[in-house]
Amino acid sequence: MKTKKQAKAPITYDLIQKRAKAMEKDTVRFLSDLVRTQSFSSKEKNVIAVIKKEMQAIGFDGIKIDGLGNIIGRIGKGKRVIAFDGHVDTVYPGDMAAWKFDPFKPFVKDGKIWGRGTVDQKGGVATMIHAGKLIKELGLNDEFTVLFTATVMEEDCDGLCWQYLLNVEKLKPELVVITEPTNMNIYRGHRGRMEIRVEVKGKSCHGSAPERGDNAIYKIARIALEIEKLNTRLKNDPFLGKGTVTISEVKSSSPSLCAVADEAGIHLDRRLTYGETKASAIVEVKDACKRAGYPDAEVYVLTYEEAAYTGKVYPTEKYYPTWALEEESPNLKNAVAAYAGVLGKKPLVDKWTFSTNGIATMGMKGIPTFGLGPGNEIYAHAANEACPVEHLSGAVAFYAALVAKLNGKV
Numbered sequence: 541m542k543t544k545k546q547a548k549a550p551i552t553y554d555l556i557q558k559r560a561k562a563m564e565k566d567t568v569r570f571l572s573d574l575v576r577t578q579s580f581s582s583k584e585k586n587v588i589a590v591i592k593k594e595m596q597a598i599g600f601d602g603i604k605i606d607g608l609g610n611i612i613g614r615i616g617k618g619k620r621v622i623a624f625d626g627h628v629d630t631v632y633p634g635d636m637a638a639w640k641f642d643p644f645k646p647f648v649k650d651g652k653i654w655g656r657g658t659v660d661q662k663g664g665v666a667t668m669i670h671a672g673k674l675i676k677e678l679g680l681n682d683e684f685t686v687l688f689t690a691t692v693m694e695e696d697c698d699g700l701c702w703q704y705l706l707n708v709e710k711l712k713p714e715l716v717v718i719t720e721p722t723n724m725n726i727y728r729g730h731r732g733r734m735e736i737r738v739e740v741k742g743k744s745c746h747g748s749a750p751e752r753g754d755n756a757i758y759k760i761a762r763i764a765l766e767i768e769k770l771n772t773r774l775k776n777d778p779f780l781g782k783g784t785v786t787i788s789e790v791k792s793s794s795p796s797l798c799a800v801a802d803e804a805g806i807h808l809d810r811r812l813t814y815g816e817t818k819a820s821a822i823v824e825v826k827d828a829c830k831r832a833g834y835p836d837a838e839v840y841v842l843t844y845e846e847a848a849y850t851g852k853v854y855p856t857e858k859y860y861p862t863w864a865l866e867e868e869s870p871n872l873k874n875a876v877a878a879y880a881g882v883l884g885k886k887p888l889v890d891k892w893t894f895s896t897n898g899i900a901t902m903g904m905k906g907i908p909t910f911g912l913g914p915g916n917e918i919y920a921h922a923a924n925e926a927c928p929v930e931h932l933s934g935a936v937a938f939y940a941a942l943v944a945k946l947n948g949k950v
Contacts, residue, residue, distance in 0.1 A: 560937035627694030659915030664719025671939035699900030718911030729864025753800035861903030882941035
């Protein structure tokens with residue numbers, strides 16, 4: 541006896557949310573696999589293999605590892621392209637005495653999954669890839685090529701991976717969704733940053749007669765005090781906040797510890813708000829040197845040129861532009877609608893305090909970019925890092941709902 545074919549359930553936000561919740565334990569399992577696999581910057585090879593295996597098990601339509609070591613999963617083959625991005629490298633644990641458990645042995649307790657990278661930002665990687673699983677399962681994508689980029693070396697040089705994807709791999713997305721932690725809010729930008737070096741020369745002599753020399757440490761110390769004052773004069777923006785500068789390292793050299801220093805330098809972490817540029821920041825630092833009495837101090841922007849785990853070196857200047865997606869962006873409005881539909885409340889639209897790969901996608905290339913990710917950014921780089929489990933299913937639901945919204949499915 542023939543039976544009628546069961547009708548396919550209509551796509552609704554409620555269906556997407558329930559299916560993401562049903563997948564929650566499996567998402568925890570995948571995130572645990574990622575946390576267990578240590579992956580510091582330029583040492584991500586093993587975790588990329590874990591991700592590739594998961595993409596294969598889900599049935600991604602295409603999987604590629606590029607020359608820098610990023611893995612790119614693809615679902616669909618539409619003419620329009622959108623991308624979800626999460627970096628797979630983490631910072632080191634730091635002082636192990638500050639941890640109450642082994643950071644690379646993840647576990648679930650008190651409604652959270654604990655371990656290094658659960659927040660920054662393997663939680664985002666796990667959820668975007670499982671959103672891909674949900675997109676395939678429910679048939680949420682017709683119009684787009686949806687890319688899922690699990691990227692490398694972000695902790696050492698944010699945006700380097702996406703410079704490579706855009707300039708070498710020639711990806712051309714019309715929208716990029718960053719999965720860095722946002723505490724499940726929607727973030728639409730952040731301040732830029734740059735790394736600046738200030739160096740001065742001195743004259744060495746024996747430490748028993750310092751008057752015969754010219755101590756470079758005293759010079760750099762006076763410049764450092766002017767940098768501290770500079771921090772109070774920087775611009776402010778009503779959305780992104782105030783520009784800042786801080787000294788993160790001081791170094792000097794001399795023939796011995798019984799000699800006057802002949803060289804000294806400081807490393808500056810400069811955060812740039814709207815209205816501040818690379819050129820203006822350099823002028824301000826040179827002015828601080830002049831105020832300290834050393835107009836001839838050398839001031840320059842540093843370059844990153846470390847090798848990826850593939851051996852590839854892709855140098856870039858350590859200047860990372862400021863960016864923010866406009867409030868009236870149709871992409872942002874679609875994101876807000878998808879969020880409200882699938883999570884049942886209006887999202888907070890805000891900004892990151894730290895920097896992300898968005899400095900390349902929107903800061904350098906002008907590609908509309910925003911982000912949502914599981915976990916609270918205040919736990920990024922901190923001991924005893926943990927992400928709420930409910931954030932995982934929430935993020936999976938949002939990413940899938942956004943694709944459904946962009947495809948006119950909901």
